[in-house]
Amino acid sequence: MTVESTDIRIGGRRQVVRVVLLVCIAAIALVNVSPVLWGVATSVRPPEEIFTFPPSLFGSGVTTxxxxxxxxxxxxxxxxxxxxxxxxxxxxxxxxxxxxxxxxxxxxxxxxxxxxxxxxxxxxxxxxxxxxxxxxxxxxxxxxxxxxxxxxxxxxxxxxxxxxxxxxxxxxxxxxxxxxxxxxxxxxxxxxxxxxxxxxxxxxxxxxxxxxxxxxxxxxxxxxxxxxxxxxxxxxxxxxxxxxxxxxxxxxxxxxxxxxxxxxxxxxxxxxxxxxxxxxxxxxxxx
The missing domain is CATH 1.10.3720.10 (MetI-like)
Structure with a gap:
């Protein structure tokens, strides 16, 4: 096995680790941000649409x-x-x-x-x-x-x-x-x-x-x-x-x-x- 092929394998492993870390960070961020986004959406949603099923992040209108x-x-x-x-x-x-x-x-x-x-x-x-x-x-x-x-x-x-x-x-x-x-x-x-x-x-x-x-x-x-x-x-x-x-x-x-x-x-x-x-x-x- 040449030095060049070894470097390629090590570089590939590092890329995989980086991708896995990014996916984990994105998942954690999504879990933490989702309640806030849902709260913002509910706060501007008309009262009659708050309990609609199936739920949706964006309602038909925005109200204050x-x-x-x-x-x-x-x-x-x-x-x-x-x-x-x-x-x-x-x-x-x-x-x-x-x-x-x-x-x-x-x-x-x-x-x-x-x-x-x-x-x-x-x-x-x-x-x-x-x-x-x-x-x-x-x-x-x-x-x-x-x-x-x-x-x-x-x-x-x-x-x-x-x-x-x-x-x-x-x-x-x-x-x-x-x-x-x-x-x-x-x-x-x-x-x-x-x-x-x-x-x-x-x-x-x-x-x-x-x-x-x-x-x-x-x-x-x-x-x-x-x-x-x-x-x-x-x-x-x-x-x-x-x-x-x-x-x-x-x-x-x-x-x-x-x-x-x-x-x-x-x-x-x-x-x-x-x-x-x-x-x-x-x-x-x-x-």
Whole structure:
């Protein structure tokens, strides 16, 4: 067997592997995108065609009456509520997370490693916040903060802050300490070094942390449904659930509101999704 024929066989195998990978990726993408496409189609479909059989992706016409029904209530206010809550939680988490990450990485103080271990152990809070609903409810009821506009940003901050600290500390571990020493020689204070040297180098990781915190806050449902009763302070995820009742589901308004609630997250992932990978990779490699 000649070297040329061996190279041809190896090249053929690589092509087969690439085709198989592309087919698998396309299948996974189709499975994930199909519900979204179906939701979009249902949200603009006339009510009489929603339950037609056999089902079809494209109906005979397009209507905006489901979106008009959604916006006839308090949904627009709920959408703005979630935007405000998530933005406040994100900005606060990134600021506090950056300061905490700098302290954990650059300072040596008693119980530093155990405390950081506690922070890492609290990361699942953003995914398992339902476990803390009862103690949080009792605590905030004692403080008189239930059904107020400040309770959800506080909870979102508490749930997602550990993730921000972990991401930013990983990024700062990759920044040489020599930069701090050089800034100190030039007369810069710790605060000036942090603001002018460390933070600019952590921009990709700060963007990644912001996306994680914002998406985690935006998608939170349990705390919003328990801690807030007034429609005035209700977040968007709870507002979507209002179209599900004991008498059935209003599929048109339900899918329309769900698509509106999905849109901000989708736009963030499409335009800034690369920062998720860049920020995580920057924090994963030292030096």
């Amino acid at each position: 009456e489901h979106y008009a029904q959604v916006f006839s209530g308090t949904f627009a206010r709920n959408l703005l509520n979630s935007l405000l809550y998530s933005t406040v939680a994100t900005l606060t988490a990134v600021i506090i997370g950056a300061v905490a990450a700098y302290a954990f990485d650059r300072f040596r103080f008693p119980m530093r490693r155990p405390l950081f271990g506690v922070i890492v152990a609290c990361i699942p809070l953003s995914m398992g916040a339902a476990v803390l609903v009862i103690p949080n409810y009792l605590y905030f009821a004692t403080l008189g903060l239930l059904d107020t506009p400040v309770i959800l940003p506080l909870l979102y901050l508490g749930y997602n802050l550990p993730m921000a600290v972990w991401i930013l500390k990983g990024a700062m571990e990759g920044i040489p300490v020599e930069l701090d020493e050089a800034a100190k020689i030039d007369g810069a204070s710790r605060l000036r070094t942090f603001a002018s040297v460390i933070l600019p180098l952590c921009k990709p990781s700060m963007a990644a942390a912001s996306l994680f915190v914002f998406i985690g806050s935006w998608n939170e449902f349990v705390a919003g449904s328990v801690m807030v009763n007034s429609s005035e302070y209700r977040p968007v995820q709870v507002a979507v659930y209002q179209f599900i009742s004991a008498f059935g589901r209003q599929w048109g308004p339900l899918t329309a509101s769900a698509m509106l609630a999905l849109l901000p997250v989708l736009l963030l992932v499409v335009f800034f999704g690369r920062h998720l990978v860049a920020g995580m990779m920057r924090g994963a490699v030292k030096g």
